[in-house]
Amino acid sequence: MIKQKNLLSVLCAGLMGLSFNGFAAEGDESGFTVGIDYGRTEAKKYCDNIVTCDDTDRGPKFEVGYDFNKTFGVELGYTSFGTIFDSNDNSVQIKQKSNAVTLSVLGNVPVGDYFGVYARLGYARYDTNNSGMVNGVAIRDEHGNTPMWGAGVKFNATEQIALRVEYQNYSDLSDMPGHKDDVKGLFAGGIYRF
Template identity: 35%
Template sequence: MNKTLLSTTLSVILLSGVSTAHANDFYFAANGMHAEYGDDFDEAGFNVAVGKYIGSGKHVSLELGYTDFGDTAISQGGIEREFEATAIQFSAVGYVPLTPRAGIYGRVGAERIRTEVSSNNVRVRVEETNPFVGVGGYYNVTENIDVRIEYQRHEQLDEYFDSYNAGLTVDTL
């Protein structure tokens, strides 16, 4: 509940702040995702973001987002551990159209990942800021709505993990 409230609040604040700007330069993105971190973490999550196209055309954008990688519980040797992971992300995205309606894109950015692990009433929080990258594809369903899929590579505690995203981007009207 707390995560849903945070992501909704973030989206409303960011969108309300851009309503007076050039409307067609901004977009909102919402994605379902699957995150994998070794053998311990294999969960569903979500990502919401607000982006702004920069320059002429829609070839480069800057994006600010919130990601919930999901949470999981692991029982090992009679010890129960629970993991939760979230991130605030900022990235630059470059788009390459392949047809008038479809294309590919690449992303490079930084994210502040927070992971909480609890076991036997002890909770440990780890926060790090690390780079992340992504590649994906998009298809224009309408002039203002795209569907997209994306693979992202993340890092925390000197280990890498992957996420697979699918969702929509909606240009502000």
């Protein structure tokens, strides 16, 4: 927990430093952003060959970011995947809840005055809280780092408010006995620009 707080402090300080280093020229629509999204996540391979299993849930996503201009920005975020693995099979009885802290760069392509498409590429520090057993052996919690990416569309409702829908993919989010799995999510929400 202390390591995550230190990482968040360093990343926030880095974002603040970037915003004042002259990267963004005056008048090019730079500024800070805050985003809130809600979506559905899935870890599809987890339930392969398990009869009683649920691999989907819903959860929120929060971001703070900085737009250097209309086409380039960065975001620091927190995503809750909810319970992405819940099995009560004879040999596999596990419940797994996951979340991640992310840092990503965004590339935006405006489509007229109101619409835009964007993509993100980043890094996630994930935590999974496991409870249960596989063949009588208790499963430990997992923590790790993984790449993530996303793509979405947005609608600029005003100069400060935009609505967006985004698909995200987190590679090999956690290690279940025998295999890893990507967690995919479809999120919808909005961002506010200062």
